Amino acid sequence: MSMTKEQLKQKACEAIDQNREKIVALGRSIFSEPELGYKEFKTADKVKKVFDELGYAYQDGVAITGIVAPRKGRKSNIRVAVMGELDAVVAPGHRCADPKTGAAHSCGHNAQIASMVGVAYALKDTGIMEELDGDIVLMAVPSEEYVEIEYRNELKKAGKIWFLGGKQEFIKLGVMDDIDMMVMQHLTTPEYAYEGKKVLCGCGSNGxxxxxxxxxxxxxxxxxxxxxxxxxxxxxxxxxxxxxxxxxxxxxxxxxxxxxxxxxxxxxxxxxxxxxxxxxxxxxxxxxxxxxxxxxxxxxxxxxxxxxxxxxxxxxxxGYLPTIEAMELNELMAGNLSGLIGEENVAITGPANSGSTDQGDLSYIMPTVQSFFAAASGIGHSESYEIADEELAYIVPAKAMVMTCIDLLWDGAAKGIEVKNNYKPEMTKEEYLKKWGNM
CATH class of the missing domain: 3.30.70.360 (Alpha-Beta Plaits)
Structure with a gap:
């Protein structure tokens, strides 16, 4: 017997709750062993271990350390990527900093990976994919933090990468060729939360x-x-x-x-x-x-x-291109989060972030959304950064992302097709590689 869309969402959230301890433990484990971009081998192994336990087929070694695990729907009318970033920044004074490299998860990418894996748990033996008319592609992506530029330029000279950012490299390698849109999350601190909200669904960024x-x-x-x-x-x-x-x-x-x-x-x-x-x-x-x-x-x-x-x-x-917002995705994510934590705690878009992300490069080619969860404390990219609210950092984002995927892929993937058709990309992949990749 087929389930309704709301029943699918409920089933997904129940599966995430049942695996709460595993998801949180993964987030803590990654936090304790930070690695810099294109060097995230231990972190990648932790993701692969979960996928192996779930019996998920995946491709590893994508852009050196990346992992791609597709989950097929009843039909494949569109494909939605759910992303998490593998890498850390440099904050040598942090309590969990790597003593050799100074790497520390002072930007919350450990939570991104944990919540992406939460989506993986939601899709295992729940019958959800059999009710959806599109695919969900789980992606652990390297090297979002644009650091160690000289080191990465040497990788480029050696032909091991073309771009210094992981999502950029995924575009170059063709990983995104059959992907129609992307959803992900990011952490922030309450001091930087928009209008005091717990979550901001989407915002622009500098390039x-x-x-x-x-x-x-x-x-x-x-x-x-x-x-x-x-x-x-x-x-x-x-x-x-x-x-x-x-x-x-x-x-x-x-x-x-x-x-x-x-x-x-x-x-x-x-x-x-x-x-x-x-x-x-x-x-x-x-x-x-x-x-x-x-x-x-x-x-x-x-x-x-x-x-x-x-x-x-x-x-x-x-470097990275400025992020272009996909308001329909922002609104879908905000609607699901309102049901999870209350409408009063959720904002839809806000002033552009003065930071930068290679989400911007993807947003020139396809619709994307990155929601910001005020679940950390301290100062970002510093020794004081900590995960302050594990529920909001790991569990709520996993639920919101899988619920948004269900919205997009339900009923012939009608909403996903609508979002795709309404979004006007700034560039094709070919234009992107020519204009930006050949700088």
Whole structure:
């Protein structure tokens, strides 16, 4: 006997509740063993272990560490991806930081993986997929945090990746070719929650260009004969000062942010620095402004080299595109969350996030939604970040995501087809790879 849509949702939520301890334990385990992008082998193994226990077929090693597990519906009218991100950031002072790499889950990606796995539990032996007219594809995706740019650029040079971000690489590899839309979640802290709500369903975000800057000078004895050298560190300091002088030319409406770090400032204190390296983002709310600011930033860094006679090498890399919202998906997710935690605790969209995510790249090609759950405490990307509300971090998102998938795939996947047809992508995959991938 067929179930109604609401009965399917109830059955999915019951399955998640029955596996609550496993889902929470996975989230805690990943939190305790953080890994950086394209190195998430232990985390990937934890996901594969769950899929093996559930008897799910999957492809692993996708973009080095990614995992893709499709669940077939009664028909395959459309395909919805449910994503979680595998990687961590660098916060070496965190209590769970990796002592060698400084990696820490100070952005909540552990909760993304746990809730994605929660959806996997909801679909096992519940009869749900047999009632749906589309597929759900579970994806554990590497490398959302755009860090260790120099390391990843070496992977790119070696032909192991093309893009530095995992979702971007999934696009390049064709993983998203038969996917019609994507749903996922992200954590935030109550201090950053929109209008004090527990959940914000969707919002825009900044895009950015990534830059590697290298100054090449000439070594000499720093105390005995500095006049024989060319000081690359001085060049970098002048370049940074020139960058600071550009900031007043950035318009408030474009939300430009430039935040460089120096990875190498020389080799020995008694040798004139001849090899100095920096990396930075140039963020903004629209691509025209980002590219304009990127030009100014490069000009400033080059001026530093010219000032002292050092060579300045700049490598521009495609960062992430600004996120375009799919309001129909936002509303579907918000409706399901209202039933779970109360309408008063849920907001639909809000001001664009000044951060960046490779969800933005997907949103140029297909409808996507990422809901933000105020389930963490402390400061994001810092040593103080903790999971404060495990129910809201792990369990509620899993329920909301699977309920939204049921909405999309019920009754011939009518709602999913409607969302797909109403969404006007900014680019095809081919245009994306040509315009952005070949930067």
């Amino acid at each position: 950015f260009v990534g830059k590697l800057i290298r100054y090449i000078g000439k070594e000499a004895h720093a105390g005995g004969a500095p006049h024989l050298g060319i000081n690359a560190l001085n060049a970098a300091n002048i370049g940074l000062a020139a960058l600071a002088a550009q900031r007043e030319t950035f318009q408030d409406k474009d939300h430009i942010r430039v935040h460089p770090i120096m990875n190498k400032g020389g080799d020995l204190v008694n040798v004139v620095p001849a090899d100095v390296r920096l990396e930075t983002y140039v963020r903004g709310s629209n691509m025209e402004a980002i590219l304009d600011a990127s030009f100014k930033v490069s000009r400033a860094f080059k001026a530093g080299g010219d000032a002292v006679g050092a060579k300045c090498e700049i490598t521009d890399l495609p």
